[in-house]
Amino acid sequence: VEFALSEEQRQFQQVLRDFFVKEAPTELVREADRTETFPDAVWRKMVDLGLMSLGVPEEYGGTPTDEITLCIVNEEMARASGALAYAWIPTVQFGAKALTLYGTAEQKQDYLPRIVTGDLRMSMGLSEPDAGSDLAHLRTSAALRGDRWVVNGQKVFTTGADRSDYIITLVRVPGDDRGGLTILLVPASAPGVSIRPLGKLSGQATHTCETFFENVEVPEQNVLGTVGGGVKLIFSLLDAERIYNGANGVGIAQGAFDLARDYAAGRVQFGQPIIDFQAIGHALVDMHLRVEQARMMVYRSAWKMQQGLPCSMDASLAKIAGSEAGTQNAAAGMQILGGYSYMTDYPMERYYRESKLYEIVAGTNQIQRNIVLKHIKSQATS
Numbered sequence: 173v174e175f176a177l178s179e180e181q182r183q184f185q186q187v188l189r190d191f192f193v194k195e196a197p198t199e200l201v202r203e204a205d206r207t208e209t210f211p212d213a214v215w216r217k218m219v220d221l222g223l224m225s226l227g228v229p230e231e232y233g234g235t236p237t238d239e240i241t242l243c244i245v246n247e248e249m250a251r252a253s254g255a256l257a258y259a260w261i262p263t264v265q266f267g268a269k270a271l272t273l274y275g276t277a278e279q280k281q282d283y284l285p286r287i288v289t290g291d292l293r294m295s296m297g298l299s300e301p302d303a304g305s306d307l308a309h310l311r312t313s314a315a316l317r318g319d320r321w322v323v324n325g326q327k328v329f330t331t332g333a334d335r336s337d338y339i340i341t342l343v344r345v346p347g348d349d350r351g352g353l354t355i356l357l358v359p360a361s362a363p364g365v366s367i368r369p370l371g372k373l374s375g376q377a378t379h380t381c382e383t384f385f386e387n388v389e390v391p392e393q394n395v396l397g398t399v400g401g402g403v404k405l406i407f408s409l410l411d412a413e414r415i416y417n418g419a420n421g422v423g424i425a426q427g428a429f430d431l432a433r434d435y436a437a438g439r440v441q442f443g444q445p446i447i448d449f450q451a452i453g454h455a456l457v458d459m460h461l462r463v464e465q466a467r468m469m470v471y472r473s474a475w476k477m478q479q480g481l482p483c484s485m486d487a488s489l490a491k492i493a494g495s496e497a498g499t500q501n502a503a504a505g506m507q508i509l510g511g512y513s514y515m516t517d518y519p520m521e522r523y524y525r526e527s528k529l530y531e532i533v534a535g536t537n538q539i540q541r542n543i544v545l546k547h548i549k550s551q552a553t554s
């Protein structure tokens with residue numbers, strides 16, 4: 173078993189850490205979220221760094237990328253800014269990947285080079301007001317009229333929809349009684365699409381939106397994958413999404429730990445650095461432990477996926493471990509920084525707000541526990 177990152181991975185990790193510290197410092201991220209304004213200049217620099225090309229085949233201008241490296245990117249981006257992560261994930265991690273695996277030759281040629289150059293952004297319209305965890309019961313429908321799909325319905329929580337070019341939209345088509353559902357690439361600017369940002373807790377620079385479709389006409393060829401193959405397509409990408417989501421949590425957990433450690437070493441009360449109060453020191457040890465445990469699970473799942481080994485249970489465990497390391501370390505870090513944690517000068521309050529998301533998206537942690545339980549039960553001998 174090889175536990176070390178390769179030299180290339182380690183160097184890229186450092187490049188990313190330095191990049192985000194320089195280009196997306198706490199003040200910039202805080203201001204972007206406060207004004208709910210997406211930091212386009214940072215996004216452009218992310219394009220220049222090649223972050224939109226990751227995982228895209230070379231023939232479309234992309235950079236083939238291994239799964240551990242993708243986890244590293246997820247860690248560093250989530251640590252730097254939720255808003256940047258929420259814009260990148262649907263576009264590159266989900267959109268480009270789904271197109272690469274399931275797009276037609278024409279779709280790949282049309283969309284992928286534009287994603288790589290930062291000229292095309294995607295959002296994901298899966299969740300609906302009455303269909304969150306239970307996606308199979310969604311109501312948004314599409315009917316074929318001539319060579320156009322006509323879409324009607326409503327999505328909710330469509331993150332980045334108002335800045336995206338296409339909404340990857342999961343719809344029900346007539347005759348679809350087996351819960352297969354279909355994915356349509358709906359142009360966000362099509363007549364009949366209306367998008368309304370919602371107020372939210374964190375990452376406000378990327379808006380999370382309600383999206384309404386009223387007789388929206390979409391070219392027939394904008395089906396991604398097959399008609400009726402939508403749920404299968406999404407499920408095939410879910411293990412990866414869960415592992416990356418765990419990596420997002422690990423990134424925040426590491427950020428909270430680093431900040432709390434440095435603060436505790438420098439903050440003096442009762443004549444000594446607070447790190448020397450055992451209660452604080454032990455809390456730091458527990459934070460470090462959570463980072464190490466969760467990262468190990470995330471990387472091991474990513475490694476298994478890279479090898480093509482079954483990793484569904486590992487992915488759910490990694491998602492739980494990573495996201496909960498994030499929330500628990502952020503909460504512990506808040507206590508260690510005391511009153512200063514509550515102020516916006518330090519990113520601890522952002523970690524505290526942003527970490528919660530990773531317990532909710534990509535299938536809530538209860539849904540992950542249901543999946544793990546199913547595996548455990550299937551292994552029981554009586």
Ligand SMILES: Cc1cc2nc3c(=O)[nH]c(=O)nc-3n(C[C@H](O)[C@H](O)[C@H](O)COP(=O)(O)OP(=O)(O)OC[C@H]3O[C@@H](n4cnc5c(N)ncnc54)[C@H](O)[C@@H]3O)c2cc1C
Pocket residue numbers: 262295296297298299303304305306328329330331332372380529532533534535536537538539542
């Ligand atoms: C900031 C943000 C961004 C998001 N971005 C997107 C996006 O871009 N695109 C998109 O499509 N969606 C997005 N989502 C939606 C997200 O995927 C859903 O919130 C999530 O799937 C849960 O659905 P729900 O909120 O409707 O909760 P529900 O499904 O209503 O669940 C409510 C509670 O019941 C629990 N529960 C439900 N079923 C079970 C069960 N079988 N067993 C045990 N517990 C259960 C859940 O775990 C949860 O605690 C986003 C959400 C947020 C908060």
